[in-house]
Amino acid sequence: xxxxxxxxxxxxxxxxxxxxxxxxxxxxxxxxxxxxxxxxxxxxxxxxxxxxxxxxxxxxxxxxxxxxxxxxxxxxxxxx
Amino acid sequence: xxxxxxxxxxxxxxxxxxxxxxxxxxxxxxxxxxxxxxxxxxxxxxxxxxxxxxxxxxxxxxxxxxxxxxxxxxxxxxxxxxxxxxxxxxxxxxxxxxxxxxxxxxxxxxxxxxxxxxxxxxxxxxxxxxxxxxxxxx
Numbered sequence: 001x002x003x004x005x006x007x008x009x010x011x012x013x014x015x016x017x018x019x020x021x022x023x024x025x026x027x028x029x030x031x032x033x034x035x036x037x038x039x040x041x042x043x044x045x046x047x048x049x050x051x052x053x054x055x056x057x058x059x060x061x062x063x064x065x066x067x068x069x070x071x072x073x074x075x076x077x078x079x080x
Numbered sequence: 081x082x083x084x085x086x087x088x089x090x091x092x093x094x095x096x097x098x099x100x101x102x103x104x105x106x107x108x109x110x111x112x113x114x115x116x117x118x119x120x121x122x123x124x125x126x127x128x129x130x131x132x133x134x135x136x137x138x139x140x141x142x143x144x145x146x147x148x149x150x151x152x153x154x155x156x157x158x159x160x161x162x163x164x165x166x167x168x169x170x171x172x173x174x175x176x177x178x179x180x181x182x183x184x185x186x187x188x189x190x191x192x193x194x195x196x197x198x199x200x201x202x203x204x205x206x207x208x209x210x211x212x213x214x215x216x217x218x
Contacts, residue, residue, distance in 0.1 A: 008132050009202030010213040048218045053200065056135040072132055072200075078214040079129070079136070079160060079201030080113055080172045080192055 096175035107181030151187035
């Protein structure tokens with residue numbers, strides 16, 4: 001299934017855009033997505049951390065992604 | 081009472097202060113973050129802040145709620161700026177009021193420390209000869 005990824009900060013630079021359609025399998029979790037992302041964009045493996053937000057809340061590796069979820073890549077934050 | 085804002089124009093610390101003033105408060109602490117002119121000796125020209133705004137507001141609200149419970153905060157105001165900021169400009173203001181001053185210092189420090197860990201806002205440092213996303217790499 002196709003999901004829409006939103007990217008901010010360095011993630012946006014890695015994609016060269018702020019939104020990207022990305023193919024994952026039905027039943028894939030965040031950890032699957034992370035693995036696939038790193039395969040296609042090895043730069044992600046060099047980051048200090050790589051988190052994900054689903055529908056505006058942080059979710060852990062086990063979260064199973066659903067079709068209409070808003071999936072946002074959260075590279076290390078640095079506000080303040 | 082909680083006041084959370086993400087703004088694209090100049091932050092005014094007094095706005096946060098005025099929000100938190102309260103007759104039952106014995107103290108108000110205001111933290112004002114400013115853009116420093118250098119990082120590890122390299123002159124900084126500007127900082128660029130970017131936010132995932134709806135979630136950033138939610139996460140700041142969570143921090144405010146925890147501060148209220150944990151430190152008996154009466155009122156808390158957190159304003160964060162986004163966009164390009166020059167040296168000396170203000171990206172963050174946090175004000176808290178509490179019945180006794182000790183808790184106000186603690187609550188304010190808790191709020192800024194937690195914001196730096198959890199709130200989806202990113203800053204890029206712009207130098208004379210390049211730019212870097214802060215904290216991105218180990």
